[in-house]
Amino acid sequence: MATDIRTKGLKKPVDVTEYLFARLSQIGVKSVHGVPGDYNLVALDYLPKAGLKWVGSVNELNAAYAADGYARVKGIGALITTFGVGELSAINGMAGAYSEQIPVVHIVGCPSTVSQRNGMLLHHTLGNGDFNVFANMxxxxxxxLEKLNRPSEIADQIDHALRECWLRSRPVYLMLPTDMVQQKIEGERLNTPIDLSPPKNDEDRENYVVDVVLRYLHQAKNPVILVDACAIRHRVLDEVRDLVDKTKLPVFVTPMGKGAVDETHPCYGGVYAGSGSLPEVTERVDAADLIITIGALKSDFNTAGFSYRTSQLNSIDFHSTHCVVRYSEYPGVAMKGVLRKVIEQLDPKRMEAAPGPKVLNEVKENRDESPTITQAWFWPRIGEYLQENDIVVTETGTANFGIWATKFPTGVTALSQVLWGSIGWALGAAQGACLATQDIGDNRRTILFEGDGSLTLTVQEISTMVRHRARITIFCICNEGYTIERFIHGMDAEYNDIAEWKWKDLPFVFGATEKEARSFQIKTKDQLESLLKDKDFNSWGGLQFVELYMPKKDAPRALLLTAEASAKNNAKMED
Structure with missing residues (x-):
């Protein structure tokens, strides 16, 4: 029998795609999102052998959003698209994952290496023989970014990309040619897991930063802690919890950091976003003589239009790649090691701080006599509806800003896309988040709050939810269009209007039976109260769609302030 030259010198030959999918499984991916296309079809045949579930979505953009949501709950996500038409449909979702620092492995099935070398005029290309143009994008x-073109290098390329994806918490791009899918590579290395441990700081530099931090921390008379998104993305929530527990300092979160801190903790003081915060929160943070920020992302919507009144002179900033103490920056000193040593070495007896404001769901305070459901009343009321360990997904718009007024029970995971802010993201993200809970095995409730305008962009993803029997409750806020845009510009402009759909019928339009899904139309406070108190509604194991009506020109306070700041920034001109 002739020896297969492809296996020569290999101790345990495996196909490239078998290796790739085994590695995905090892680092925590159990479900893979995407859309089939002729350049990835043979690769998709390998998913069952690796124990991976093919989710499938109605289009690549929704699949990218779903992989993003999956990664936020599971730790890492994966997306498979086809060359050109598929990957470009997904590129907005991948840009959002990059912006928001979400680890997603994007695998692109592409034409064979032979076709690429010969510059063949193939479908899904620009017709110019350039097969690198989409990778360059x-x-x-x-x-x-790895082009898996040479079998001798592919295992190293895959392992490197997956490690980078995990450690840097950002997407990676793998280009898989059709003639490489079944090439043989060394499978014995699968017995050794990829090292996902973060690189350690230089000990001397780390110890120096720790000493500086402790000196200012022990000298401070009125310090506070502010937790932001990168504390979640770069996995330092254990350190955050231990720091709060030991210091007993008031702790606040940014809009992007919501869910990073147990909001039932006695030290929790609420959401801080500059002038967009509640007055008592703004007053307390602005009065601090030392602000310890962990994982800050000071974008416009995360700061209510850059409205922080804090000084760098009074700040210690911990980041995933560096630390900043007042005006001194320490590159290459990552926050995790520094935080752990600060927690171990600080003296709580030397800590001083006035308590922060008490956070409550102010339902009665915001209830008026009208039957109309208002934004001011709705969001605190949702805080009483939520249960421990729920996953709460909020869409860019009223929901993203309204959720600031909701105090969470213990263990709630909050997903939002405040920085990238792609309208329609939340529906796909909720699908991915829910499937992640299925893969974890806890099947927690996933609850989505999305406006009718946003929902129109990605509504087809409800069919994927139905197909996978997702446990999701969708609150569709029906307020006649693009509310956040109205408040930025064009309150009554036609371009901010949408068509009125039969919203509550959508689950059934997309194939759900009455045993799999339920719908409700809610127009008054009393109707909503009755629904939120209903035991079946709270424990339902399938899809629920709530058509919820609010006034067209009503918006959360934080949205009004941020929209005003955004409009001013948009109108700025050079002197």
Whole structure:
């Protein structure tokens, strides 16, 4: 029998795709999102052998959103698209994952290496023989990009990309040619897991930063802690919890950091976003003589239009790649090691701080005599409806800003896309988040709050939810269009209007039976109260769609302030 030259010198030959999918499984991916296309079809045949579930979505953009939501709950996500038409449909979702620092592995099935070398005039190309143009587009939104063209290098390329994806918490891009899918590579290395442990700081530099931090921390008379999104993305929530527990300092979160701190903790003081915060929160943070920020992302919507009144002179900033103490920056000293040593070495007896404001769901305070459901009343009332360990997904718009007024029970995971802010993201993200709970095995409630305007962009993803029997409750806020845009510009402009759909019928339009889904139309406070108190509604194991009506020109306070600041920024001109 002739020896297969492809296996020569290999101790345990495995196909490239078998290796790739085994590695995905090892790092925590159990479900893979995407859309089939002829350049990835053979690769998709390998998913069952690796124990991976093919989710499938109605289009690549929704699949990218779903992989993003999946990664936020499971730790890492994966997306498979086809060359050109597929990957470009997904590129907005991948840009959002890059912007928001979400680890997603994007695998692109592409034409064979032979076709590429010969510059063949193939479908899904630009017709110019350039097979690198789409990879070049993705290079700016990927922390690693690998073209899997040479079998001798592919295992190293895969392992490197997956490690970078995990450690840097950003998307990676793998280009898989059709003639590489079944090539043989060394499978014995699968016995050794990829090292996902973060690199350690230089000990001397780390110890120096720790000493500086402790000196200012022990000298402070009125310090506070502010937790932001990168504390979640770069996995330092244990350190955050231990720091709060030991210091007993008031702790606040940014809009992007919501859910990073147990909101039932006695030290929790609420959401801080500059002038968009509640007055008592703004007053307390602005009065601090030392602000310890952990994982800050000071974008416009995360700061209510850059309205912080804090000084860098009074700040210690911990980041995933560096630390900043007042005006001194320490590059290459990552926050995790520094935080752990600060927690171990600080003296709580030397800590001083006035308590922060008490956070409550102010339902009665915001209830008026009208039957109309208002934004001011709705969001605190949702705080009483939520249960421990729920997953709460909020869409860019009223929901993103309204949720600031909701005090969470213990263990709630909050998903939002405040920085990238792609309208329609939340529906796909909720699908991915829910499937992640299925893969974890806890099947927690996933609850989505999305406006009618946003929902129109990605509504087809409800069919994927139905197909996978997702446990999701969708609150569709029906307020006649694009509310956040109205408050930025064009309150009564036609371009901010949408068509009125039969919203509550959508689950059934997309194939759900009455045993799989339920719908409700809610127009008054009393109707909503009755629904939120209903035991079946709270424990339902399938899809629920709530058509919820609110006034067209009503918006959360934080949205009004941020929209005003955004309009001013948009109108700024050079002197």
């Amino acid at each position: 993705n290079a700016e939104i990927s922390c690693a």
